[in-house]
Amino acid sequence: MIITRSTRNSVLFVAFACVLALGPFSAFAADSTEPLEPSPVAGEPSTSGLTPVPDGGAMPGSSLLGDSQIIPTYQCAPETDCAVRACMVGPSGQYWFRADYLLWRTRGVDLVPLVTTSDVEDQGIIGNDTTRILFGNDRINGDSHSGTSIKFGWWFHCGRTAGVEFDFLTLGERGTDFYYSSSSTGYPLYARPFDDVNPESLGSNAELISETPWLRGTVDGRVDEYFHSAGVNLRLNLCCHEPCCSCGCSEDCGECCEEECGDGSCCSEMECTRAAVYCRGLGSLLERFRPSRYRVDLIAGYRHYQLNDSLRVNESSLVLQNHDLLRAGTTIDLFDEFRSRNEFHGGELGVIAQIYRGCWSFEFLAKMALGNNSQVVTINGQTTIDTHQQGDEPAVYGSGMLAMKNGTEGNIGRYTNDDFVVIPQFGAEIGYQMTCHMRAYVGYNLIYWANVARAAEQVDYTLNSEYFPPANPQPSGAARPAFAWEDSNFWAQGLNLGLEYRF
Numbered sequence: 001m002i003i004t005r006s007t008r009n010s011v012l013f014v015a016f017a018c019v020l021a022l023g024p025f026s027a028f029a030a031d032s033t034e035p036l037e038p039s040p041v042a043g044e045p046s047t048s049g050l051t052p053v054p055d056g057g058a059m060p061g062s063s064l065l066g067d068s069q070i071i072p073t074y075q076c077a078p079e080t081d082c083a084v085r086a087c088m089v090g091p092s093g094q095y096w097f098r099a100d101y102l103l104w105r106t107r108g109v110d111l112v113p114l115v116t117t118s119d120v121e122d123q124g125i126i127g128n129d130t131t132r133i134l135f136g137n138d139r140i141n142g143d144s145h146s147g148t149s150i151k152f153g154w155w156f157h158c159g160r161t162a163g164v165e166f167d168f169l170t171l172g173e174r175g176t177d178f179y180y181s182s183s184s185t186g187y188p189l190y191a192r193p194f195d196d197v198n199p200e201s202l203g204s205n206a207e208l209i210s211e212t213p214w215l216r217g218t219v220d221g222r223v224d225e226y227f228h229s230a231g232v233n234l235r236l237n238l239c240c241h242e243p244c245c246s247c248g249c250s251e252d253c254g255e256c257c258e259e260e261c262g263d264g265s266c267c268s269e270m271e272c273t274r275a276a277v278y279c280r281g282l283g284s285l286l287e288r289f290r291p292s293r294y295r296v297d298l299i300a301g302y303r304h305y306q307l308n309d310s311l312r313v314n315e316s317s318l319v320l321q322n323h324d325l326l327r328a329g330t331t332i333d334l335f336d337e338f339r340s341r342n343e344f345h346g347g348e349l350g351v352i353a354q355i356y357r358g359c360w361s362f363e364f365l366a367k368m369a370l371g372n373n374s375q376v377v378t379i380n381g382q383t384t385i386d387t388h389q390q391g392d393e394p395a396v397y398g399s400g401m402l403a404m405k406n407g408t409e410g411n412i413g414r415y416t417n418d419d420f421v422v423i424p425q426f427g428a429e430i431g432y433q434m435t436c437h438m439r440a441y442v443g444y445n446l447i448y449w450a451n452v453a454r455a456a457e458q459v460d461y462t463l464n465s466e467y468f469p470p471a472n473p474q475p476s477g478a479a480r481p482a483f484a485w486e487d488s489n490f491w492a493q494g495l496n497l498g499l500e501y502r503f
Contacts (some may be wrong), residue, residue, distance in 0.1 A: 014467040050246045076225060079236055086159030087240035089295040089356060092277070092440060093502030094158065104171060104445075104494030106227065108142025109454045112461045115180055115205060115219055116193050124191025124206040134190075135178045138264065140223045140456070146357060147171035149496060153235070161237040165299075168230045171492065175224025182210035182217055190219060192313075192401060197478045198465045205465060207401055209317055217317035223456055225309035227492060231348060231369075233301030238351070240295045292357040303348040303369035305423060305449065310339040311456040315470070327387055334383040334469075336400035338495060340455040342490075344423065346371015362438065365427035375417040375453040379403045379483065383469040397469035409479035411460055417485060423449045429496070439500045446493040457486045 078118075113126060114136035153165030180190050189211045196205035209217035298308035312335060319330040350367020381400025386392075399405050400410065405412040429443025460481035465471040 016293035043174045043248065058360075085161055087237045087242075087295055088374070089159050089240055089242050089293040091363075091500075093503045094160070095150065095154045096500060096502045098149075098151040098498055098500045100496040102149055102169070102494060102496050103144055104147055104492055105142065105144050106171065106225070106492045107490050108139035109223065109225070109309060109456045111138060111140050111223065111311075112134075112138045112459050113137040113193050113378065114221070115178065115209075116191050117180075117188050117248050118191070120189055120211060123211075124189055124193060124208065125204050126206075127192045127204050130272065130438070131193075132220035133193075134180060140176050141174065141225055144494065145174050149498070153489065161240075163235045164232065164233045165235055168228070170228040171226075173224060173226040175222050177220070177222045179214040179220040180209075180218065181220075182212075182462070184216060186210045186212035186216040187214075190217065192315070194217065194401075195462045196465050197462060197480050198353055198475075201465060202477075207465075209315060214321040214323045215319055217315065219313065219315045221311070221313040223309075223311050225307065227305075227307050227490075229303070229305050231301060233299040233348060234356070236298045236300075238296045238298050242293045247355070247451070250442060273404065295354050297352045297354075299350050299352060299367060301348050301372070303344070303346055303423075305342075305344040305369070305447075307342040307449070307452055308340065309455045310337070311459070312337045313400075315401070327389070329389075330385065330387045332383070332385050334400045335381060336402040337378075337380045338403070338455040338458055339378045340453045340458065341374075342449075342452045343374045343375045343376075344369065344371055344449070345374075348425075350425075359433045361431040361433065363427075363429045363431070363441075363443070365425070365445075368422055370422050371420070373419045373421045373449075374452060375419070375485075377415045377453055377455065377458050377483075377485075379412050379415075379458070381405075381412060383467070395470065397471075399467065399469050399471070401463070401468065402461075404463070404471075404481055405481070406467045406468045406475065409482075410467070411465060411481045411483040413483070415483060415485070417453070419451050421449070421451050423447065431500070437502055439502075441498055441500065443496050443498075446495060447491060449490045451487045451488045453485065454488055454490075457488055458483070460478040460484075 008426050015174065023263055030078040057189035113133045115134040116124040116126060116131050117134055118124045118131040119130060122130045124131055126133065135272045149167065149169040151165060151167040153163055155161075155163040180187060182190060187210075190209040191206035192209065193204065193206045196202060198205075208215060209219050315333070317332045319326045319328055319332075322328050346369050348367055350365065353364045355362040381398070381403030383397040383399055385397075387396035399410065403412050404410045426449045427443055427445040429441045431439050431441030433439050460483070464475060464477050464480045466477065466501045
């Protein structure tokens with residue numbers, strides 16, 4: 001596996017973002033002072049509801065957290081006698097389910113010129129005065145389209161400091177079709193352009209599909225793509241802040257209460273411990289939201305991405321009059337097909353920061369997946385020439401136009417490659433708690449995937465016309481088309497609208 005420049009840049013970029021996000025936590029290792037004893041304050045809420053953690057004993061459900069964990073201990077489910085280290089920031093509920101509608105854009109695929117038209121004298125050759133490109137020479141499939149994302153997960157215990165989450169995202173299959181067909185007399189002229197290395201016709205050239213009055217024809221095809229992502233992550237709380245006066249959504253499913261700390265003299269257990277000192281670095285960044293509740297969670301797990309795309313061109317022509325070596329009534333049918341599959345498997349690491357203020361919530365996501373990207377490109381083509389003469393069998397050749405094979409030369413075949421890549425994802429969303437169990441939100445996400453093989457970008461636009469079926473057994477000029485890996489970058493980004501249900 002090869003670590004490319006774009007992969008290295010992606011790692012540095014994500015690392016820089018994580019340093020900015022986690023910088024305030026550097027005090028964790030630096031501060032070794034003893035915890036401060038809280039001073040009684042008039043009107044301070046009673047802490048009798050807090051369940052103390054015995055010295056020297058591990059509490060049930062706390063095996064994932066160390067003794068210096070910066071999260072206070074609460075009796076979060078008295079009826080089940082559940083006393084664990086807890087972070088009660090966020091909507092109540094041990095389980096959650098999210099469903100999103102996605103309106104995303106992806107980086108389209110660069111396409112060579114595929115179909116041209118012109119006056120008869122210009123023969124559809126690019127560069128001539130009347131030639132126009134009808135399809136290709138552009139980036140295809142780069143517009144907005146719809147998708148779906150779902151997530152579900154649960155906390156391992158009532159303290160909501162450790163859990164697991166599964167997610168799946170798909171933009172579905174989408175594509176761009178094209179279709180051009182001449183009249184029964186062969187009008188207008190349609191052609192498929194290319195650069196020719198045949199010494200007898202060196203330079204820009206084109207293969208005719210239709211030309212009045214001797215040839216009529218049709219050319220059609222499709223450029224499509226499919227992208228999806230799936231993963232599973234463990235989620236572990238790193239930092240938690242909940243002022244004594246925060247209350248979130250009331251238990252009777254009334255409206256979210258407003259946070260009013262009065263003169264600010266109240267002091268929760270979280271604010272009066274050494275843990276609070278460690279967390280204040282992050283709190284200073286969120287000063288404008290105070291008094292607010294926030295939590296920062298670490299996520300780590302497995303990630304899978306898949307990007308499939310293809311290009312297919314179909315061509316069919318009928319000879320109306322005898323022309324050169326072609327008899328009237330002869331049909332010529334051919335196709336070119338390029339397919340690619342990029343499949344990523346690897347580990348994922350990131351952070352999620354959530355801020356809550358009354359009914360409103362804000363979430364920020366930064367993560368990256370590191371692993372192997374397996375690339376597979378398959379190229380195929382075929383030409384069938386049928387004279388429709390009695391006793392003549394159709395001639396079938398294992399070559400098209402852009403996909404050809406002549407002996408051991410050509411680009412038809414199956415090709416594989418493996419690369420180590422880093423795929424970062426960044427996101428932000430704002431939500432509103434409608435009921436105790438239901439939250440609506442809108443957000444933005446960006447996924448960047450370097451070093452992918454796109455099917456249409458594997459097309460070799462330089463051909464040798466002597467390879468066209470029936471090929472010259474001893475062609476002159478370079479052996480083209482030929483296969484060479486063409487890597488590009490893929491990104492997917494856009495808005496997501498969704499609902500979250502917790503119970």
